Amino acid sequence: MATIRDVSLLAKVSTATVSRVLNGSVPVSPERREAVMAAVAQLDFRPNAFARSLATNRAHGIGVVVSEVSSGVYGGILQGIESVIEGHAMHMLVSSGHHQAAIERRAYDFLRQRRCDALILQLDGASDDEVAAFADTDVPVVVVGRSVPALPDRCIYLDNVAGGYLATRHLIERGHRAIAHVAGLAGVADARDRHTGYRQALEEAGIDYDEALVADGDFMEDAGQRATQSLLDRERAFTAVFAANDQSAAGAMRALREAGLIVPDDVSVVGYDDTLLAHYLVPSLTTVRQPLQEMGQAAAWLALARLGLDARKEVNLRFEPVLVERESVAAL
Amino acid sequence: MATIRDVSLLAKVSTATVSRVLNGSVPVSPERREAVMAAVAQLDFRPNAFARSLATNRAHGIGVVVSEVSSGVYGGILQGIESVIEGHAMHMLVSSGHHQAAIERRAYDFLRQRRCDALILQLDGASDDEVAAFADTDVPVVVVGRSVPALPDRCIYLDNVAGGYLATRHLIERGHRAIAHVAGLAGVADARDRHTGYRQALEEAGIDYDEALVADGDFMEDAGQRATQSLLDRERAFTAVFAANDQSAAGAMRALREAGLIVPDDVSVVGYDDTLLAHYLVPSLTTVRQPLQEMGQAAAWLALARLGLDARKEVNLRFEPVLVERESVAAL
DNA sequence: TTGTAAGCGTTATCAA
């Protein structure tokens, strides 16, 4: 592959001049510019990105760690990031964390060594302290999908407490008072926050919190089904279920159907995430939407801002969940 | 950030020796190795990937172009690729093609310039000739999700004709003879192939091909619904529909439901892709599965093989679709 | 406006 030297020889100029016309940094006379362009075209010259990065100390790339590259939930974040950086001639180095701290660390180390200009991390295996440690370097780090107290100005997150509250209040407004909750994976912040929002809404409405109406899940459909099953087996009657995510909700609906109950006539169901499946379930699922693409974009903007590349005056850090009403909730 | 020079100074050895212990290429005396390791640890030294790549001409990265990073269909490919390259200390540079030739070209050029060790392309905007042109370079190129005749030994693809055949034959075996087809986007190879398979199965069963039973879609739900609507409006009765993908099938089911028809009692439906939604539709959708993760893995193996890195004796190029039976088909 | 030449941080060649 042709080098800048080849181009300079062919165009009968110095390599410096070639570099100048390529980067448009310094004025170059029309004739030489012309000659350089011609040579570049003729040789199909493409500057070596490594040499360039070595000389400039700029990678033109941002590293991204996401829990699963192939997931309806996290894919939206990637898409958001990509949509903003592609306008800045940046690329994306992506790696999966698989929800495990050890793998997340590996991915992080890897990306660090690649000398990315910035890192965007969506981690849910690592502890807050670990995330804070990751962020404690010279390369700009942005955290997405989570709020780490030690990093107040570079976390892009959704208020999951508000989300849980929103879902529950929606049910309360429809007249429900005996509202069950299929919780997410114990120990995960998102699960905890949604549960907290659930309690807040109950409390606000003067409804006593009843542990017997809460069953543990793990964000997967099967656990959602089992949890709902166990809820049905208990003595407490309920007219609605708030599930920690859409998949759990799908499991809940399955359990209800198998118990001969009709959604929403007998029991209403609300999910969380607004993944594709919420739209396809029958009845379609009322759920809480996370604006993932927007969050990905915000993360990218924040990263670019820290690189002095995109001076967007104000980037939104905290995103609000939105209730998406479909067919799975009935008024009492 | 510390450089190899800093390490060599601290360890009182030459940079060459540092390089040697780091790469394990050449024997180094225990004492010096010890000293180097200590210095590396003390300085938290991480070799500069650019300098290394410049010197070795190896990027340790493979570029991937995929239609949409956030998609149930293509995400599986990314995951497959990642799962094999992460064992080779390689990373993934990903870019979306958005189904458009111009954007695909941009993504390709971008990745080329980044000097990736290899490229894996899943393109559906570019023509066969364009894809062949992309592959005509010194860097190894693997095409996934499509068979380009000019590149017989580096395309990882699914036999879509077989898939269309499989779906249709399944319906024929259940006693259906009046089988409608909601086609995919006109001009897209996948759509064409599935349609061909549909015709083959009919022919084999001695059923005349009837144009009035075929309606154009575009792989999206709405078009699937409209197509099925138009099918219902025609004079031809049918007892089954084979849709070019799951989303079209969802649209078809919607149209049928709105027409007061029960799936599968009145009309059976078969989809294609086995995306998450096939599982969640009610009734759940019988569909044709594409082993996307396996295809991604195969693509990565092929790329590594071309780099002399993973001498897997034989990589499977042609994948067979699998029929996944669920609840949307009834025997006549 | 242009060219010369010194980096950038590695690896690899060649002697020793």
Added chain:
DNA sequence: TTGATAACGCTTACAA
């Protein structure tokens, strides 16, 4: 087994 040192291909002072 080790150390000098010349690449690798680009950018960027510094001079002209």
